[in-house]
Amino acid sequence: MAHDLAALLGPHGVARVAELAGRVDRHTVGRWVADRRLLRPRQGVVVLPPAWEDWRTRALAAGLATDGTLSHVSALTVWRVLDDDNGPVHVSVPATRRASRSRGLVVHRVQDLVSDQLDRSLSPRSPARLQTAGARRSVRAAVAEQSNGSAAP
Incomplete structure (x- = not known):
């Protein structure tokens, strides 16, 4: 068949x-x-x-393989805060979980993991399937804080 x-x-x-x-x-x-x-x-x-070759596919593969959360630069890329889809995919997993690192994948082990849910289209407005770390407002506030040198509300 x-x-x-x-x-x-x-x-x-x-x-x-x-x-x-x-x-x-x-x-x-x-x-x-x-x-x-x-x-x-x-x-x-x-x-x-x-x-x-598509960064979104590599990001999905990383999320599926690690059952992790897109994080760091990758989360900012999904939320369109940064335009960096050529670098490695960053995922965060709970500190107690093992996830193999490999070429093009950076695994961060974290104590607390708060996630926003995204579907496989990597659209922030879609139902849950894949996750990214941090809320849009929090990400933008953090970027603004870094840019302005002031604390975000």
């Missing part, structure tokens, strides 16, 4: 291998990776090769 990989992986071309389990055999996924029809950039995550 032929599969449309783009339809299988969704609009950003990324998915957890576990999410594909009900639709395709894990050996099939392994064969697609071996044949380079899919990439496995992070443990438990597969991506369409052309999609990997």
